[in-house]
Amino acid sequence: MTRKRKWSGVVLTTAMVAGLLAGCGGNDNNAGTNNGGNASNSGANGNATADTTPLTMSYYSEDPNPNWAGMQDEVGKQITSKTGITLEAEFAVGDPVQKSALIATSGDYPDLIAAKNSINKFVDAGAVIDLTDLIEEHAPNIKKLYGDQMARLRYSNEDKSIYVIPTNAGVNQTYFNAGGGFELQHRVVKELGYPTIRTVKDFENAIKQYLAKYPTDENGNPNIGLTLNADDWHMYISVTNPAFLTTGAPDDGEYYIDPKTYEVTYHFKRPEEKEYFRWLNHMNAEGLLDKESFVQKYDQYKAKVASGRVLGLIDQDWDYGDGEKALKAEGKFEYGYGHYPVTLSEEFKETSFWPTGFMSGYGIAISSTNPDPVRAIKFLDYLASEEGQVLVNWGVEGKHYNVEDTKRVIPADVNNRKVNDAANFQKESGIGNYTMIGPHYGDGVKDSTGNYFTTNFPEQIVAGFNDVEKEVLAAYKATTWKDLFPKEDEFEVKPWGAAWNIPVPGDSEITILDEKLKTITWKRIPEAILATPENFDKVWDDYMKELDAANVEKAEELRGELVKARVELWSGE
Amino acid sequence: MEAVTGKKEPKERGNRKSSRFWRTFLQQKYLYMMSLPFVIWVFVFSYVPLWGWTMAFQKYKPMPTASLWDRVFDQKWVGFDQFQRLFTDDQFYLVLRNTLAMSFMGLIAGFVVPIVFAVLLNEVKNIAFKRVAQTISYLPHFVSWVVVAGIVIKMLSTDNGAVNDLLMWLGIIDEPYQFMAKEKWFWGIVTAADVWKETGWNTIIYLAAMAGISSELYEAARVDGASRLRQIWHITLPGIRSTIVILLIMSIGHLVSIGFEKQFLLSNNLVSDYAQVLDLYALQYGLQMSNFSYGTAINVFNSVVGIILLFSANGIFKKITKESIM
Structure with a gap:
């Protein structure tokens, strides 16, 4: 019985697809085949202006959002009603x-999938649909938002379909503040009379001098000079990425790519980086590096930061932020951290702001089992519209912001909650919960009324600084931390974006090679840093030999092919 | 079973035997019916998935939308390629060494400590104290490894860790010792954490076995003037011998599959050469890279080694102690 019914379903669907194809004769044949059985839906809903009958869609994201309130927050309700x-x-x-691997294999797909680099697994399994025609037909706002960046949405040279609508990166993003570099507590620079913090030596001296004056905190616990966050993937952020950021190379994941020849090198092989790690080794020998750096887990690291005893960090604000928030909540503002563009020596430029151009890649995809892809794309299109963008970024008018003389202003009490009670505010208002779900404009882009789309613009950022932070910034003649860093226009845009977000084909050998190299690196780098200074060169040589044995050259070669393919995909037609 | 059927002289052997089986079967039909769900359970969850082993000989690609037949057989067959890759990978031998080392240490500590603890508890005459001691000792069993690992790392920390503070106070060391950063300590730390967590729980089964020993035996021994130690040696331990042997044989069968939770949670990059275990390796290189065939090959290897270990342990114990599970 069931089998029979199934067959009739297939026949019916085929008939409907055929009917649809006949109906829109102008369309090329791809439209029908790509949308498969779902095409019938687009036929039914295609002409309706705004279908707002309630529909629940499942959504999976690799990035956890602890403040997600099931769309029962104020912004969420508004989106649902629209x-x-x-x-x-x-x-x-x-x-x-x-x-992601489990979901891709199970065949039981969520309706909307945000799987970052793992999207290749879904594409290989045929779990996500090509969105090219859906965007063309139903999503004018998405098209407008991406503008001439649409070429960057294509999947690969072999398969130019659009599977992913990029949502992790904002379009035309301008950064107004810096969250990386090296961090020093405000009390340290204040005490030392705001010395220039430009090289690792400056950084080291500041910590050293302060520690000599104040070896312990007021409770007698020892102050910690510098601690690193080396638990699992945090290793990249706090230990290995700074090696290239401080030696004039941009962030291309684990590889360095020559901008002219596109020649790829495993970045640890660069001689400059060896010197960076030699400096960390020296920090350890001097007793300035926290002994537990490579043993502690992430929560211990955050607890340490929250104790206020750590003078210096090499990390990103979002990574140590929880610890700093605790300090701010206690009113210990001078224990907060400033960001400094530290490099190995004066000859290098800090590369945090090396522009990548628009970073497509990570984003949202519509699954092949989505009950209504047209509604899904229209939902995303709403989020991309001006109305939607203002809603997700600013909240509800009259509640989270007011319009004064065509200017959007956040009332002081709302802003106060936003900064000091951030988690609860996000849960209730929903501001910040939806930006990364749909396509969005970056900071610094203005809407038709001349207001910024996002709430991250210079005045607003400065309004979020506390008095101590303002004082320190003023002493360094800066308004935001970014003023201290080399700017985007000092670098040349990389035509491949960034190597770390180039998707790797599922069956490529790279995956295994990378895993092996990672295992070696994560083992040897801590060993080299903790070795006695006389032993450093020996450990490093062994490390290099081990990399060769693990076929690092093959990995570089394969990665090079991917980079060339990406350049071709993004530049060519 | 002998007791139920009773003993009868076998006459016409072959014929008799099968008819006796059916008679027993009928007599015990309720027992058979009760065991049926579990037989089905074992069949469904342990035998049916065995067809998945075919993946180890393929270059498996998930095809969730294809028909069941295609999903299994419309794959690229590669023979023993996956195994070849496995056996030529240095990392594999490293993780195998770590796995076996930690299993053996866990096996020895996991038998000796609970047995000793059970014997000691058994000798305690104050019931209230016995109950309290038992409860406290088995409570950690219910604590998740995540929490246990957090406690262990914090205790051994150089930054106000309890163990280091104690050793410094006693004057044994001058400055905090980095337990978690030393490769040679790792196996010991894992074993010790395991003992702390599981001792109380593992004791329960031995205590139950001891409760089954007839008190007449002890009385008789006491009349003969046996000391407490003599009683333990000649009555308690032989009384739980078959329990020990059966548990031991089964644990040996599981030597290679020890899971990875504790190693994963307690390890860090500095000790990774001693912390990586087989299951974690299978997870990283199999599941995480969507290389399901490779993961299956590791699993097949695991099972084969497990069966060999089980049978040899069984054979050896059969010879030495006349006790076995088969």
Whole structure:
């Protein structure tokens, strides 16, 4: 019985697809085949202006959002009332790559999938649909938002379909503040009379001098000079990425790519980086590096930061932010951290702001089992519209912001909650919960009324600084931390964006090679840093030999091919 | 079973035997019916998935939308390629060494400590104290490894860790010792954490076995003037011998599959050469890279080694102690 019914369904669908194809004769044949059985839906809804009948879609994201309130927040309710869509979100807990692999294999797909680099697994499994025609037909706002960046949405040279609508990066993003570089507590620079912090030596001296004056905190616990965050992937952020950022190379993941020849090098092989790690080794020998750096887990690291005893960090603000928030909540503002563009020596430029151009790649995809892809794309299109963008970034008018003489202003009490009670505010208002779900404009882009789309613009950022922070910035003649860093226009845009977000084909040998190299690096780098200074060269030589044995050259070669393919994909037609 | 059927002289052997089986079967039909769900359970969850082993001989690609037949057989067959890759990978031998080392240490500590603890508890005459001691000792069993690992790392920390503070106070060391950063300590730390967590729980089964020993035996021994130690040696331990042997044989069968939670949670990059275990390796290189065939090959290897270990342990114990599970 069931089998029979199934067959009749297939026949019916085929008939409807055929009917649709006949109906829109102008379309090329791809439209029908790509959308498969779902095409029938687009036929039914295609002409309706705004279908807002309630519809729940499941949504999976690799990035957990602890403040997700099931769209019952104020912004969420507004979105639902405009689009009829309610998202039922599921976030990856623990290792997102593994979770994505499981979902891709299970065949039981969420309706909307945000799987970052793991999207290749979904594409290989045929789990996500080509969005080219859906965007063309139903999403004018998305098209407008991406503008001439649309070429960057294509998947690969072999398969030029659009599977992913990029949502992790803002379009035309301008950074107004810096969150990386090297960090020093405000009390340190204040005490030392605001010395120039430009090289690792300056950084080291500041810590050294302060520690000599104040070896312990007021409770008698020893102050810690510099601690690193080396738990699992945080290793990249706090230990290995700074090696290239301080030696004049841009962030291309684990590889350095020559801008002219596109020649690829495993970045640890660069001689400059060896010197960076030699400096960390020296810090350890001097007793300035926290002994537990490579043993502590992430929560211990955050607890340490929150204790206020750590003078210096090499990390990103979002990574140590929880610890600093605790300090701010206690009113210990002078224990907060400033960001300094530290490099190995004066000859290098700090490369945090090396522009990548628009970073497509990470974003949202519509699954092949989505009940209504047209509604899904219209939902995303709403988020991309001016109305939607203002809503997700600013909240509800009259509640989270007011318009005074065509200027959007956040009332002081709302802003106060936003900064000091951030988590609860996000849960209630929903501001910040939806930006990364749909396509969005970057900071610094203005809407038709001349206001910024996002709430990150210079005046607003400065308004968020506390008095101590303002004082320190003023002493360095800067308004935001970014003023201290080399600017985007000092670098040449890389035509491949960034190597770390180039998707790797599922069956490529790179995956295994990379894993092997990572295992070696994560083992040897801590060893080299903790070795006695006389032993450093020996450990380093062994490390290099081990890399060769693990076939690092093959990995570089394969990665080079991917980079060339990316350049071709993004530049050519 | 002998007791139920009773003993009868076998007459016409072959014929008799099968008819006796059916008679027993009928007599015990309720027992058979009760065991049926579990037989089905084992079949469904342990035998049916065995067809998945075919993946180890393929270059498996998930095809969730294809028909079941295609999903299994419309794959690229590669023979023993996956195994070849496995056995030529240095990392594999490293993780195998770590796995076996930590299993052996866990096996020895996991038997000796609970047995000793059970014997000691058994000798305690104050019931209230016995109960309290037992409860406290098995509570950690219910604590998740995440929490246990957090406690262990914090205790051994150089930054106000309890162990280091104690050793410094006692004057044994001059400055905090980095336990978690030393490769040679790692196996010991894992074993010790395991003992702390599981001792109380593992004790329960031995205590139950001891409760089954007839008190007449002890009385008789006491009349003969046996000391407490003599009683333990000649009555308690032989009384739980078959329990020990059966548990031991089964644990040996599981030597290679020890999971990875504790190693994963307690390790860090500095000790990774001693912390990586087989299951974690299978997870990283199999599941995380969507290389399901490779993961399956590791699993097949695991099972084969497990079966060999199980049978040899069984054979050896059969010879030495006349006790076995088969």
